[in-house]
Amino acid sequence: MTSETHAGAFDIYRETLSELYAVSDVMHRGRKGFSSQTKMMRFAGSTVGRARSVAQTLVRDADTIRRSGLDHISVILSFSNAAADFDGRDGRADPGSVQFRDLNQPTRSRGDDIDMINMMVPRHQIPNWLLTTNFHGLIMPGKSPGGRLVASHLITLVEVSDDLTEDEGVAAIEATFVIAERFLGRRGPAPTPAQTEAVQRTIRRRAMHIVDTHIGHGKLTAGRVATLIGVSRSSLFRAFEPMGGVLTYVRHRKLDRVYAAVRARGGATSVLQDLADQQGFDSVRQMKSTFRTRFGFSLTDVPPSSLARPGRSIAIHAAHVDVPANDIVLDWLRIGEAI
Numbered sequence: 648m649t650s651e652t653h654a655g656a657f658d659i660y661r662e663t664l665s666e667l668y669a670v671s672d673v674m675h676r677g678r679k680g681f682s683s684q685t686k687m688m689r690f691a692g693s694t695v696g697r698a699r700s701v702a703q704t705l706v707r708d709a710d711t712i713r714r715s716g717l718d719h720i721s722v723i724l725s726f727s728n729a730a731a732d733f734d735g736r737d738g739r740a741d742p743g744s745v746q747f748r749d750l751n752q753p754t755r756s757r758g759d760d761i762d763m764i765n766m767m768v769p770r771h772q773i774p775n776w777l778l779t780t781n782f783h784g785l786i787m788p789g790k791s792p793g794g795r796l797v798a799s800h801l802i803t804l805v806e807v808s809d810d811l812t813e814d815e816g817v818a819a820i821e822a823t824f825v826i827a828e829r830f831l832g833r834r835g836p837a838p839t840p841a842q843t844e845a846v847q848r849t850i851r852r853r854a855m856h857i858v859d860t861h862i863g864h865g866k867l868t869a870g871r872v873a874t875l876i877g878v879s880r881s882s883l884f885r886a887f888e889p890m891g892g893v894l895t896y897v898r899h900r901k902l903d904r905v906y907a908a909v910r911a912r913g914g915a916t917s918v919l920q921d922l923a924d925q926q927g928f929d930s931v932r933q934m935k936s937t938f939r940t941r942f943g944f945s946l947t948d949v950p951p952s953s954l955a956r957p958g959r960s961i962a963i964h965a966a967h968v969d970v971p972a973n974d975i976v977l978d979w980l981r982i983g984e985a986i
Contacts, residue, residue, distance in 0.1 A: 650681040657681045660700070666715040667750075668705035672757070683761075688808040690816030693768045697805050700761035707754045720773050720782075721748040722823060724764040724801045731756035733784025743789025745797045745827075747782045754783075764801045766820060774824050792877020793830025799856075800826055800849035807848075819845040830877065847886040850878055854886070858897050867927070869893045901926040902941050905934060909949045919946065 648656045657677025661670045674680055680701065687696030725740040732738075732755045733748070740746050740756075748754055750767070770778070787794035804819045811819065818841030825838045825846055838846065853876050861867045872893065873883040887893045905922050912918060919931045928934040939945050 648683050650679050668707050672704040693820050695766040697764050702760050704757045717750050718770045719750045719767045722766040724798050726762040727759050729758035736784040738784045738786050745787040745794050747785040749783040752783045797826050799853045803849050803852050818842050822846045850886040
């Protein structure tokens with residue numbers, strides 16, 4: 648919704664948000680250049696979703712708290728810079744940081760723009776270890792292992808929310824606090840199987856991202872991946888057991904990239920040494936051997952892509968073509984989101 652497509656966009660936005668925050672300091676008073684986009688999912692009494700809007704100040708004061716009747720905790724992953732006053736406690740949320748807010752306490756925040764994931768959970772569903780701390784305004788920096796893992800978990804939760812059952816969604820929300828608890832030095836009851844599954848899903852996603860961004864930049868060990876995520880080696884290994892193990896996953900990712908790269912170059916194998924170096928294989932011979940073991944045929948038998956051009960790679964992020972190109976879709980599935 649924008650002020651260009653709907654003259655009353657800002658007024659509607661401000662009114663619908665009024666029981667959560669009072670909105671002010673919007674450029675041109677929202678009459679032009681205003682935009683807002685929100686997607687929310689509900690699991691039992693909790694909500695989680697992504698919100699985007701323009702720069703603004705959000706205030707939750709005593710009157711708003713009383714009128715709203717909310718007794719919830721808000722966990723916010725910020726993708727933009729924001730500064731806040733948490734009832735006298737100053738806080739700055741850099742991109743990627745995770746902040747905890749008590750919606751029964753005043754907050755005033757100002758963002759360069761609004762781009763966040765917001766999870767709101769009823770107080771009675773919050774673990775005791777958090778309720779017994781002064782968590783209002785607590786911020787987990789985006790550069791910290793805990794902040795990165797909680798952020799990754801929230802991103803994953805929003806991305807898969809449409810496909811989760813009610814019970815799975817509740818377990819994933821509870822798992823947010825299981826992860827935070829560990830990195831904030833607390834120890835509570837053992838997580839349920841559903842919570843453990845949600846945490847392991849996030850560990851896998853975080854590890855996959857690390858593997859994809861580090862391929863071609865030296866040898867990446869399981870211990871190094873675990874360190875970058877901020878979990879133990881045993882936690883990493885358990886998360887990848889359903890996929891055949893961490894090393895199997897890493898090897899398959901390398902081979903998928905080799906497969907797609909050779910296809911994109913029209914089946915040319917003259918660049919195998921470059922590919923072996925880029926993907927971290929010890930030699931072309933090792934790459935050829937592991938490729939044959941996985942796919943059942945040699946690299947020289949890889950068929951060219953339907954969109955391949957001599958001497959250059961095809962763009963595989965997106966394609967608008969007027970010829971059948973199902974092989975490109977298969978390459979997208981092989982490569983995934985990393986390239």
